[in-house]
Amino acid sequence: MALEFTDENFQDEVLSSDQPVLVDFWAEWCGPCKMLGPIIDELATEFDGKAKVGKVDIDTNRDAAVKYEIQSIPSIIIFKNGEITNKFVGIASKDDLSEAINAAM
Numbered sequence: 087m088a089l090e091f092t093d094e095n096f097q098d099e100v101l102s103s104d105q106p107v108l109v110d111f112w113a114e115w116c117g118p119c120k121m122l123g124p125i126i127d128e129l130a131t132e133f134d135g136k137a138k139v140g141k142v143d144i145d146t147n148r149d150a151a152v153k154y155e156i157q158s159i160p161s162i163i164i165f166k167n168g169e170i171t172n173k174f175v176g177i178a179s180k181d182d183l184s185e186a187i188n189a190a191m
Contacts (some may be wrong), residue, residue, distance in 0.1 A: 088111065088123075088130040089140030093149040100137065101168040106137040106190035111154070111161040113145050118177050119160045125180045129187070137187050166190040 091099055096188075100107045110126050112169060113121035127183040130139035144151040144159060154163060164186045172186040 088126045089138060089144050091140045091142045091147070091150070093147045095146075096142070099140070101189055103138055103165070106171070107165045108139045108187055109163050109165065110134075110141040111144050111152075111156045111159055111163070112138075112141055112145055113143060113159055115145075116159050122160050122177055124165065125183070128180065129183055132184070133187055134151055136191065139187075164190050 088110070089099065100109060107128060108126075110119075110122065111116055112122070126139060126141060142150050144156060154161075154170075160176065162174040162178060162183065163170055173188045174182065174186070
């Protein structure tokens with residue numbers, strides 16, 4: 087199951103993580119985001135212990151969305167050591183996301 091990242095825990099969970107982190111910026115009202123949801127959960131299971139996989143609800147966590155200039159959702163950012171290593175806007179394939187996480191390891 088994907089983790090829930092918030093404005094409050096973003097620094098600790100994402101930027102200070104010693105593992106790569108996939109962050110899915112989404113919202114409840116976003117149809118494509120809901121389609122991507124099961125893929126995000128699968129990646130969370132597959133990378134458990136090797137990378138963090140989680141979501142940020144942009145409606146309740148605006149600071150992170152503004153900081154990373156999220157213009158459209160879904161947007162996915164891969165972080166390593168607090169730095170962005172990859173970014174996807176729109177629906178991305180599970181294979182593409184897996185490759186991006188592996189590349190950040």
